Amino acid sequence: MDARRDAEPERAKHRTTVARKSEREMVVTRTFDAPARIVFEAWTRPELLQRWWVPGSLGLKLLSCEADVRVGGRYRLEFAREGAPPMAFFGRYLEVTPPSRLVWTNEESADGAVSTVTLEEKDGRTLLVLHELYPSKEALDAQSGMEEGLPEAFAQLDELLVSLLGDPRAA
Amino acid sequence: MVQYSRARFDASFAAISDATRRGVLEQLAAADASITDLAGRFDMTLTGMKKHVGVLERAGLVVTEKVGRVRTCRLGRRRLEAEAAWIERYHRLWAARFDALDQVIDELKRKEESDGRKKRR
Numbered sequence: 001m002d003a004r005r006d007a008e009p010e011r012a013k014h015r016t017t018v019a020r021k022s023e024r025e026m027v028v029t030r031t032f033d034a035p036a037r038i039v040f041e042a043w044t045r046p047e048l049l050q051r052w053w054v055p056g057s058l059g060l061k062l063l064s065c066e067a068d069v070r071v072g073g074r075y076r077l078e079f080a081r082e083g084a085p086p087m088a089f090f091g092r093y094l095e096v097t098p099p100s101r102l103v104w105t106n107e108e109s110a111d112g113a114v115s116t117v118t119l120e121e122k123d124g125r126t127l128l129v130l131h132e133l134y135p136s137k138e139a140l141d142a143q144s145g146m147e148e149g150l151p152e153a154f155a156q157l158d159e160l161l162v163s164l165l166g167d168p169r170a171a
Numbered sequence: 172m173v174q175y176s177r178a179r180f181d182a183s184f185a186a187i188s189d190a191t192r193r194g195v196l197e198q199l200a201a202a203d204a205s206i207t208d209l210a211g212r213f214d215m216t217l218t219g220m221k222k223h224v225g226v227l228e229r230a231g232l233v234v235t236e237k238v239g240r241v242r243t244c245r246l247g248r249r250r251l252e253a254e255a256a257w258i259e260r261y262h263r264l265w266a267a268r269f270d271a272l273d274q275v276i277d278e279l280k281r282k283e284e285s286d287g288r289k290k291r292r
Contacts (some may be wrong), residue, residue, distance in 0.1 A: 014273070016266040018258060026261060030269045034276045038283070042275045052271035058263065130265070 023137035026113075028130040036121040039128060040099035043117065044069040053089070054079040070096055075104070106132075111139030186230035191215070192223050196232060196246065203245040206235075 016030045032039050042048045050065030060079050063086055067075040076090040088108060095103035100119050106112035113132040120127045134140040186192055191213055198204055198212065210220035224244055227233035234247035 014269075016262065016269050018262040018265065020258065028261075028265045030265075032269075032273065032276055034280050038276055038279045039272075041279060042272055048275050048279075051275050052268055055264075055267035055271050057267045057270070128269075 020140075021131075024134045024140055026132045026134075026140065028132075030128050032126045032128060033124075034126060035099075035124060036119040036126045037099035039119050039126045040102070043102055044096070044098070046075075049075075050077065053077055069093055069102075111135055113139075186226050186232055189223070189226075192227055195220075195223060195227060195244075199233065199244055199246050203243050205241045205243050207241070209244065 014031055014033075016028060019027050021027045042052070044067075046065055046067040046069075049067055050062055053065075054060045054062040054077055056062075060081055063078040063080060065075075065077045067073075067077075069075070071093060073096075074090065074092045076088055078086050078088045080086045089106065091105035091107040091112065093102070093104045094114070095101060095116075099121075101117070103114065103116045105114055111134065113134045116131045116133075118129050118131075120129070194213060195209055198209065204212075206217060206220050206224060209215075209224070210217050213220065215223075224233060224235060228235060228247070231247050233244050235242050235244045237243075
């Protein structure tokens with residue numbers, strides 16, 4: 001129990017934030033306890049990239065990974081959810097500037113974003129900023145990620161509201 | 172428009188931490204009401220009730236609409252649902268990726284440290 005309490009501030013410190021910056025842009029931020037060159041390495045070596053890009057914690061299984069990380073080079077990660085047909089993330093790299101900047105396209109849909117990741121090192125830690133620019137507001141609105149169904153955090157808020165308000169159907 | 176999903180959830184929880192605002196939500200769950208109705212029912216000034224409704228509105232829990240001189244309030248829950256669910260999906264994907272990335276980075280750091288020690292020997 002004590003160990004778990006100790007871990008809480010750590011997690012809070014490394015919170016992933018997500019913001020919709022405009023009709024066409026999303027920005028995601030996260031801090032890592034490592035120099036930028038190490039974070040960059042984890043993004044650009046295929047054998048490392050494949051270990052985190054398709055997270056097992058979301059019930060996804062990686063099937064294959066190829067990444068030719070240089071300007072104009074292509075990447076392709078195939079994955080599947082249990083019992084579902086395989087899907088893929090793929091596109092190509094537009095900019096590769098070690099250890100601070102990487103730009104790539106997302107071509108699995110015609111409305112895919114151009115993603116830019118920048119790494120800013122300070123006192124041995126790295127602030128990562130991921131910027132995604134969609135071709136239109138509609139493209140971003142339609143973006144649903146891979147997750148289906150009601151997310152847990154929302155379900156919790158919903159439950160709280162229902163308990164506060166009572167079930168309108170019962171009224 | 173900027174929407175931080177955490178900030179958004181925090182705003183929702185803050186909005187319902189107040190007894191009057193919970194009362195307003197209960198009231199609106201039963202029927203739409205004007206700010207004047209709500210102020211009267213909760214024995215408050217119009218200005219006081221406007222502030223409470225403002226908090227609920229910013230959290231996306233209530234929507235208001237001015238028709239003529241009357242501002243009508245109703246529950247905004249459906250809209251909140253769609254918005255929160257949408258941004259939360261985005262958040263879940265990236266939070267899951269970055270937690271996995273943390274492990275890869277820790278390994279790289281440890282390897283670098285042990286390689287450094289070997290070199291110094």
